[in-house]
Amino acid sequence: MHIQTRLIHAGEEQKIAGAVVTPIFQSATFTSEEGQGYDDIRYLRLNNTPNHNVLHAKLADICGGEAALVTGSGMAAIVTALLALLKSGDHLLIQDCLYGGTHSFVSQDAPDLGINCDFIAGNAPETWAAKLKPETKAIYVETMTNPLLEVADLEAVVAFARAHGLLSLIDNTFASPCNFRPLEIGFDIELHSATKYLNGHSDIVAGAIVGAAEHVGAIAHKLNRFGGTLDTHACFLLHRGLKTLSLRMRQHDENALQLARMLAEDPQVVQVNYPGLQSHPQYERAKRLFAGAGGVLSLELRGGVAAAERLLAALQLPASAPSLGGVETLITRPATTSHSSMSPAERAAIGVGDSLVRVACGIEATEDLCADFTQALAEV
Numbered sequence: 001m002h003i004q005t006r007l008i009h010a011g012e013e014q015k016i017a018g019a020v021v022t023p024i025f026q027s028a029t030f031t032s033e034e035g036q037g038y039d040d041i042r043y044l045r046l047n048n049t050p051n052h053n054v055l056h057a058k059l060a061d062i063c064g065g066e067a068a069l070v071t072g073s074g075m076a077a078i079v080t081a082l083l084a085l086l087k088s089g090d091h092l093l094i095q096d097c098l099y100g101g102t103h104s105f106v107s108q109d110a111p112d113l114g115i116n117c118d119f120i121a122g123n124a125p126e127t128w129a130a131k132l133k134p135e136t137k138a139i140y141v142e143t144m145t146n147p148l149l150e151v152a153d154l155e156a157v158v159a160f161a162r163a164h165g166l167l168s169l170i171d172n173t174f175a176s177p178c179n180f181r182p183l184e185i186g187f188d189i190e191l192h193s194a195t196k197y198l199n200g201h202s203d204i205v206a207g208a209i210v211g212a213a214e215h216v217g218a219i220a221h222k223l224n225r226f227g228g229t230l231d232t233h234a235c236f237l238l239h240r241g242l243k244t245l246s247l248r249m250r251q252h253d254e255n256a257l258q259l260a261r262m263l264a265e266d267p268q269v270v271q272v273n274y275p276g277l278q279s280h281p282q283y284e285r286a287k288r289l290f291a292g293a294g295g296v297l298s299l300e301l302r303g304g305v306a307a308a309e310r311l312l313a314a315l316q317l318p319a320s321a322p323s324l325g326g327v328e329t330l331i332t333r334p335a336t337t338s339h340s341s342m343s344p345a346e347r348a349a350i351g352v353g354d355s356l357v358r359v360a361c362g363i364e365a366t367e368d369l370c371a372d373f374t375q376a377l378a379e380v
């Protein structure tokens, strides 16, 4: 069946007391029967209440994985997966442009635990082999980089991992399983900040991990000990949000595409980064691999920082806030938010100028969003 149908029906076999919607199980512990072992214990921290189980079944189904696991945040998913799959002495190849929390973890925390990494350029596969070590165990990328929306050579990542016996991990937050299903092209582990598109309403933090039962099981054991469970109330909201993912993604994609096209024509705009634009360097790859190019774009204005600030002030619909994937459009200047911990020189080295503006399109009417940008650009 289509993903729209599976988002609604997959994993829903168990109708509890006839309820059409899985109710919130606000219970820390559950009764057990004589003769049951540790693996049969049901306890909230073990992520195995009915609220967790229905999410696990649905996520595994829509991503095309054997098993799935939800976590207390996207960072809990990323860190727990890496610590479950790598041990002291292991080495990781990881994309150079990453979500800030992931970058900080692999560069600051993981080395303290004996796990070292080397950064790789996502679009220069010919340079990766030189960074391999006998102890290299995994390769990690993001579907689209933030905030420049670069699309790494994802097929080359899979081929490289297979050729060198590495596990391949991908943070698929920016695409969502509606736009791209990495397991279908051979990735081993798919990670999400479910805070974003999967939940879709900017009202919880959550994470998700999908892959082979063997890997997800090992990560689940680690998560149980680290205590990174997802609370059942947040599970309920994530479950509700997931059912409309496909409808929402269609509008996120459409809004970002139309806004990107409009901005690209505006004389005040010098650069628009969006993989759905033909001018994007990886447009052909995005078209081949993705059902849609997602809801996030970034732009540079001719007037630099002052113009960017005037644009943010003049816009009426978007809220000025970090994050993405909710129904409302959000706008930020990464130099002052997501990338503020980097020096201007470090930011310049990865192409994030101080005047760069990132727009995370919501699901408002495309015409209203574009009209708001038109009036705001007139004020710039």
Ligand code: PLP
Pocket: 073, 074, 075, 076, 099, 101, 142, 146, 171, 173, 174, 192, 193, 194, 195, 205, 206, 207, 323
């Ligand atoms: N991965 C990506 C691509 C993100 O954008 C984020 C958060 O912005 C995360 C991971 C971390 O997710 P969370 O904030 O849910 O921990």
